[in-house]
Amino acid sequence: MSKSGPILYLDGVSVAFDGFRAINKLSLVLDRGEMRAIIGPNGAGKTTMMDIVTGKTRPDEGEVFFDGQVDLTRHDEAEIAMMGIGRKFQKPTVFESHTVEDNLVLSLNGPRSIFPALFHRRSAEEARRIDDILGVTRLGDKRSTLAANLSHGQKQWLEIGMLLAQDPKLLLVDEPVAGMTDAETEETARLLKDINQTHSVIVVEHDMHFVRELGVKVTCLHEGAVLSEGTLDFVSSDERVMEVYLGR
Amino acid sequence: MTESAPRCPPLSCRTSPPQGGRSAASTLLLSWQRWRLAKVGRPAQSPPKWGRWPAGQRGARQSAVFAFLFLSLLGVFASPAHADEAALRPIIAKFAAAKNFKATEAVVQELAATGDPAVERPLAALAEGDLYFRKSDSAVFIGREARQAIKLADPLTGEEAGEEPKAAFTKIKVNNALRRSIRDALGGLTLGSPDANARIAAADTMFKTPVAANIEALDAAIAKETVGSVKLKLEQARASSVLVSDLPEDEKLAAIDIIAGVGSRDALSLLTGYEAGAEGALKDAASAAVASMNSTLALWASAQNVWYGLSLGSVLLLAAIGLAITFGVMGVINMAHGEMVMLGAYTTFVVQNIIRTSFPGLFDWSLAIALPLAFLVAGAVGLAIERGIIRFLYGRPLETLLATWGVSLILQQAVRSIFGPTNREVGNPSWMSGAFDMGELSVTWNRLWILAFSLAVFFLLLFVMKRTSWGLQMRAVTANRRMASSMGIRTPWVDALTFALGSGIAGIAGVALSQIDNVSPNLGQGYIIDSFMVVVFGGVGNLWGTLVGAFSLGVLNKFLEPYAGAVLGKILVLVLIILFIQKRPRGLFALKGRAVEA
Amino acid sequence: MIAARFLGSDRRIFIAIALLVAAAIVVPVLNVAVPAGSAFHVPPYMVALVGKYLCYALLALSLDLVWGYCGILSLGHGAFFALGGYAMGMYLMRQIGSRGVYGNPDLPDFMVFLNWKELPWFWYGFDQFWFAALMVMLVPGLLAFVFGWFAFRSRVTGVYLSIITQAMTYALLLAFFRNDMGFGGNNGLTDFKDILGFNVQANATRSALFAASAIALALGVFVTWLIVSSKFGKLLIAVRDAESRTRFLGWRAENVKLFAFTVSAVMAGIAGALYVPQVGIINPGEFEPGNSIEVVVWTAVGGRGTIIGPIIGALLVNAGKSWFTGALPELWLFALGGLFVAVTLFLPRGIVGLWDQWRDARAQRAVSVAAEAGTDIDPTPPKAIRSQSSAQAGEWAKPSGGPEPQPAE
Numbered sequence A: 001m002s003k004s005g006p007i008l009y010l011d012g013v014s015v016a017f018d019g020f021r022a023i024n025k026l027s028l029v030l031d032r033g034e035m036r037a038i039i040g041p042n043g044a045g046k047t048t049m050m051d052i053v054t055g056k057t058r059p060d061e062g063e064v065f066f067d068g069q070v071d072l073t074r075h076d077e078a079e080i081a082m083m084g085i086g087r088k089f090q091k092p093t094v095f096e097s098h099t100v101e102d103n104l105v106l107s108l109n110g111p112r113s114i115f116p117a118l119f120h121r122r123s124a125e126e127a128r129r130i131d132d133i134l135g136v137t138r139l140g141d142k143r144s145t146l147a148a149n150l151s152h153g154q155k156q157w158l159e160i161g162m163l164l165a166q167d168p169k170l171l172l173v174d175e176p177v178a179g180m181t182d183a184e185t186e187e188t189a190r191l192l193k194d195i196n197q198t199h200s201v202i203v204v205e206h207d208m209h210f211v212r213e214l215g216v217k218v219t220c221l222h223e224g225a226v227l228s229e230g231t232l233d234f235v236s237s238d239e240r241v242m243e244v245y246l247g248r
Numbered sequence B: 001m002t003e004s005a006p007r008c009p010p011l012s013c014r015t016s017p018p019q020g021g022r023s024a025a026s027t028l029l030l031s032w033q034r035w036r037l038a039k040v041g042r043p044a045q046s047p048p049k050w051g052r053w054p055a056g057q058r059g060a061r062q063s064a065v066f067a068f069l070f071l072s073l074l075g076v077f078a079s080p081a082h083a084d085e086a087a088l089r090p091i092i093a094k095f096a097a098a099k100n101f102k103a104t105e106a107v108v109q110e111l112a113a114t115g116d117p118a119v120e121r122p123l124a125a126l127a128e129g130d131l132y133f134r135k136s137d138s139a140v141f142i143g144r145e146a147r148q149a150i151k152l153a154d155p156l157t158g159e160e161a162g163e164e165p166k167a168a169f170t171k172i173k174v175n176n177a178l179r180r181s182i183r184d185a186l187g188g189l190t191l192g193s194p195d196a197n198a199r200i201a202a203a204d205t206m207f208k209t210p211v212a213a214n215i216e217a218l219d220a221a222i223a224k225e226t227v228g229s230v231k232l233k234l235e236q237a238r239a240s241s242v243l244v245s246d247l248p249e250d251e252k253l254a255a256i257d258i259i260a261g262v263g264s265r266d267a268l269s270l271l272t273g274y275e276a277g278a279e280g281a282l283k284d285a286a287s288a289a290v291a292s293m294n295s296t297l298a299l300w301a302s303a304q305n306v307w308y309g310l311s312l313g314s315v316l317l318l319a320a321i322g323l324a325i326t327f328g329v330m331g332v333i334n335m336a337h338g339e340m341v342m343l344g345a346y347t348t349f350v351v352q353n354i355i356r357t358s359f360p361g362l363f364d365w366s367l368a369i370a371l372p373l374a375f376l377v378a379g380a381v382g383l384a385i386e387r388g389i390i391r392f393l394y395g396r397p398l399e400t401l402l403a404t405w406g407v408s409l410i411l412q413q414a415v416r417s418i419f420g421p422t423n424r425e426v427g428n429p430s431w432m433s434g435a436f437d438m439g440e441l442s443v444t445w446n447r448l449w450i451l452a453f454s455l456a457v458f459f460l461l462l463f464v465m466k467r468t469s470w471g472l473q474m475r476a477v478t479a480n481r482r483m484a485s486s487m488g489i490r491t492p493w494v495d496a497l498t499f500a501l502g503s504g505i506a507g508i509a510g511v512a513l514s515q516i517d518n519v520s521p522n523l524g525q526g527y528i529i530d531s532f533m534v535v536v537f538g539g540v541g542n543l544w545g546t547l548v549g550a551f552s553l554g555v556l557n558k559f560l561e562p563y564a565g566a567v568l569g570k571i572l573v574l575v576l577i578i579l580f581i582q583k584r585p586r587g588l589f590a591l592k593g594r595a596v597e598a
Numbered sequence C: 001m002i003a004a005r006f007l008g009s010d011r012r013i014f015i016a017i018a019l020l021v022a023a024a025i026v027v028p029v030l031n032v033a034v035p036a037g038s039a040f041h042v043p044p045y046m047v048a049l050v051g052k053y054l055c056y057a058l059l060a061l062s063l064d065l066v067w068g069y070c071g072i073l074s075l076g077h078g079a080f081f082a083l084g085g086y087a088m089g090m091y092l093m094r095q096i097g098s099r100g101v102y103g104n105p106d107l108p109d110f111m112v113f114l115n116w117k118e119l120p121w122f123w124y125g126f127d128q129f130w131f132a133a134l135m136v137m138l139v140p141g142l143l144a145f146v147f148g149w150f151a152f153r154s155r156v157t158g159v160y161l162s163i164i165t166q167a168m169t170y171a172l173l174l175a176f177f178r179n180d181m182g183f184g185g186n187n188g189l190t191d192f193k194d195i196l197g198f199n200v201q202a203n204a205t206r207s208a209l210f211a212a213s214a215i216a217l218a219l220g221v222f223v224t225w226l227i228v229s230s231k232f233g234k235l236l237i238a239v240r241d242a243e244s245r246t247r248f249l250g251w252r253a254e255n256v257k258l259f260a261f262t263v264s265a266v267m268a269g270i271a272g273a274l275y276v277p278q279v280g281i282i283n284p285g286e287f288e289p290g291n292s293i294e295v296v297v298w299t300a301v302g303g304r305g306t307i308i309g310p311i312i313g314a315l316l317v318n319a320g321k322s323w324f325t326g327a328l329p330e331l332w333l334f335a336l337g338g339l340f341v342a343v344t345l346f347l348p349r350g351i352v353g354l355w356d357q358w359r360d361a362r363a364q365r366a367v368s369v370a371a372e373a374g375t376d377i378d379p380t381p382p383k384a385i386r387s388q389s390s391a392q393a394g395e396w397a398k399p400s401g402g403p404e405p406q407p408a409e
Helices: A046-053 A077-083 A098-105 A114-117 A123-135 A152-166 A183-198 A208-214 A232-237 A239-246 B011-013 B025-040 B064-079 B085-097 B101-113 B117-128 B176-188 B196-208 B213-225 B230-242 B248-260 B265-277 B280-329 B339-358 B360-388 B398-420 B445-467 B471-480 B483-488 B491-513 B527-537 B543-564 B564-581 C002-008 C011-032 C045-066 C076-101 C109-113 C127-153 C158-177 C203-229 C233-240 C241-250 C253-279 C289-302 C307-328 C328-345 C350-373 C382-398
Strands: A008-017 A018-030 A036-037 A061-066 A083-089 A170-174 A200-204 A215-222 A225-230 B131-134 B138-144 B149-153 B161-164 B167-173 B433-438 B441-444
Touching: A008 A036, A008 A046, A018 A114, A036 A232, A046 A061, A046 A170, A046 A200, A077 A239, A077 C241, A083 A152, A098 A123, A098 A152, A098 B149, A098 B564, A114 C233, A114 C253, A123 B398, A152 A170, A152 A183, A152 B491, A183 A200, A183 A208, A183 B138, A200 B011, A200 B491, A208 A232, A215 A232, A225 A232, A225 A239, A232 C253, A239 C011, B064 C382, B085 B101, B085 B117, B085 B131, B085 B138, B101 B117, B101 B176, B117 B138, B117 B176, B117 B483, B149 B213, B149 C382, B161 C203, B176 B265, B176 C127, B196 B213, B196 B230, B196 B265, B213 B230, B230 B248, B230 B265, B248 B265, B248 B280, B265 B280, B265 C127, B280 B339, B280 B441, B280 B445, B280 B491, B280 B527, B339 B360, B339 B398, B339 B491, B339 B527, B360 B398, B360 B491, B398 B527, B398 C158, B398 C328, B441 B445, B445 B471, B471 B483, B471 B491, B483 B491, B527 B564, B527 C158, B543 B564, B564 C127, B564 C158, C011 C203, C011 C307, C045 C076, C045 C289, C045 C307, C076 C158, C076 C253, C076 C289, C127 C158, C127 C253, C158 C289, C203 C253, C203 C307, C233 C241, C233 C253, C241 C253, C289 C307, C289 C328, C289 C350, C307 C328, C307 C350, C307 C382
Parallel strands: A036 A200, A036 A215, A083 A170, A170 A200
Antiparallel strands: A008 A018, A008 A061, A215 A225, B131 B138, B131 B167, B138 B149, B149 B161, B433 B441
């Protein structure tokens, strides 16, 4: 298989923590412009997989390629982020002592070195993009609120907004609808599908309604390896998946 | 050259002196030894115990001396007889008449020639310049000056003989040459002593200053000797004598083997000296022996360094182990940890003070009494700190650091106000004093005890953590606080008691450290940075890491010291740790895992 | 634009700078020009004392830049201060020339005493003021850069970083105590005569040094304010609150910290350089880990994460120290220790933080009162308040559910 086709290519990736194999010969391919939902019980290795893709954890073995020839195992978080992989955490992580607007200012793509930041002056283009994102994430009236004072759902949206500001090629979204109302969940699904028009996306989620809402290919992980892959209906009718979720 | 102390304790030498017609034997032995010494030319690195003699006065009477010496030494063993004090006193009295050093030396030689160990006391006193005679009746005394008066003692028995004005006495003068004669005379007196240690000492002397003429005497002594260890020493002395004799080559080769087997620095210098003058197969054998001994001695030197390092490591372990609990298990940075150590040391001081004034007989038990008290005192203070301050600061490690630093200032000043700013005297019980040799290692008892103690504390703690229900609760709380709490574990109490435990252990560390360090209000500060280094280096949250960290830092420090000096060595260690933390931010034995923080 | 920001929202900074500049002008005049009998005369000892405090304030401010804004609790800032001081001390030593006790024109007294024959290479150039001034900034800056480059790149954070900064200053303490280091060993550098040709002891020189300290502090305030109010300043706070989040946004958190740490070390070095001619001595005692921790408490008392907080803290605590060590020397360590405990327990935001909190609460009350009365008032508090409180919220804004110990990882 050629390494230049897909946006993300994992092959035979393993990582162990003190003897415990969190990821075990995991292989996964994401095509350009694809959205993929990843499900799996606790401890299946979903978050560790994201750690590996974003450079937080180095795999013990295996290949991880991004956008053709870029070997992600050779780069650290900041480099990978600059290449165009954005990540939303399971627990919403925003800069709580900053306003919503400042959170977005720090996320906007652009030069990431010290001196430009020191002498930065906001351009009209940047102001327009911030306005756009605030509109999309429905945080327009919270522009000057400290992020610490947002509700849980609003923080989730702010983090998605920060991802948008970063404008990455690939988005890794970890449990985006945890703590959201049904209406908000639907809204989020629509937003993600929107984003998927122009970006590749991996979504990790437990909420099956949400996954159904997305209507994309599903990969089920178990014990650090792919258990089953296909449409949601296919995966959820897979006996092994039922075994893992419901017990023997 | 000031060495004057005789090799055997006075009492043991006196009991039953061998005696015979050893007239002038010691003296002659002396001059022979000088001559050998000058010829062999001992290398400079040997301990300067006997010094190097000018080659000028080698005797022309060598051959006569041989026979004489031989006979007289034989006589020592052949016909032991007892001389009583009465025979010695007239000779001692001659000191009063000796008008110059030469005359005095003649008396010394006459005394030595009696071979009676009882002469040791007056000779030693003479070498110290403590021998006097009364102007009025020329009676000779050992005297000790006390202001205007002089305290008198009998020159033979050492019994006190009152105090008299100084002006009535004349000191018998000595010079360095005379002191040497005296010292050497004392050394030669003891080969036939009934005391095994004295014989060993004599054999050692002969080993270091070999004379071919000694061989027969040594042979005789070896034949008679029943104690294995003494016999070995005698054989070694014989071997060194064989080297300088005219005996055949194969005997000498065997002698080289024996000397090489001794392995001490003295043996090395003997052989090095011999190698320089030897030829052919003997030279080769000697060179080989020297080479192997050099490497052995280098090994011993490393072993000594390892020992020093282990000793330092045990101190570090003691200081750090309590910290390993509070920092590793609870994540609390306790900057007052060093002050807990200090409190333990002061507890020891108080206990010893009470014992000194009220129960002097219990002094050897003072540390045993201080240990539980120190644990309680430091533990109680720790408990108070946890309940009063730290529990409000959990999850804010940097603030905990600042608050406990404040506590440490308060504790230091409190101790300074109560006990004063100066060092306090804490004594070593008898079983912790002194030192012993192990091969070429010199080991002090207090360091050895502290090493044993630190290991005992470590394993006790390990036992508490792994095998008791309290330890189980502690580990449960560490692993998952909420879960532990919902299982019915009273987590606040576990926190408090864990902190108290860590502090208490610091307290008992203080008891041990009071034995080797100055007990002052600043005691703790000296350990805090080192202990943190140990814990961080070893890996936080892992007791074994602390053990390995403490000992490896200790040994590393001591190995750097010879090259870099003590201070620079310490700086280097600090720099190395700083670099090490860069490489492994979580220490040697860090747990790996998917970090919880996002 | 800077001027607008300056006069508009950050009034406090403007006032602080204005006060400092005014002090730099007025105090020397009152000391030198006003006769000693006058009520307005500032006695020389006061000039020296307050001048010293201003250096401490600059040191506290430099610590605040890394601790308050970037979350790096350095327990080794005293080392940068002392290095700057030593660089200045070396210049002052060279100015003594042949007026030393031994009268050697080439070597400082302690080198003659130690039987050194020639000046070590690292003393070259220190007879020139410009070189010494460069070294005052370069040496601490370089040390901070190298140290930080190692530490931040390998992600040593939190208490680990604090401990190794402490080890760093401790190692320097040991090193500078050594005679053969060539910095005067135990006694350090002292017996200074001239600075730039003026007598160090003279009243006018002391006043000038005071003015220089005040101006340096004012500049320090201005530079710090420029930094923290830029986008980079927002980034600093972001790194403080959620370092790994900034990485996943593509920022190099280690470079952010490294820049702040280095700038801060340079500021600390300048503070040390101004301190030494005013106290007349620099010795290894300045490297004591305890000194560095004391700086932390100044900053904490005044309020970290604010610009004027550390200045207020340094002035207050040191004034207290002067008073205590004069009146009740026995009790000073109790007081200082108690201050550490009290500030961390009861005053985590320091004096300035407390003040802001109180003002915030009052503004909130006014808003709610106004709302009840039906008046239309902009519900967001004025920007000055917001930026102040936002600067502090981070470290203390912990998730709810009481404090709990976290085993160190």
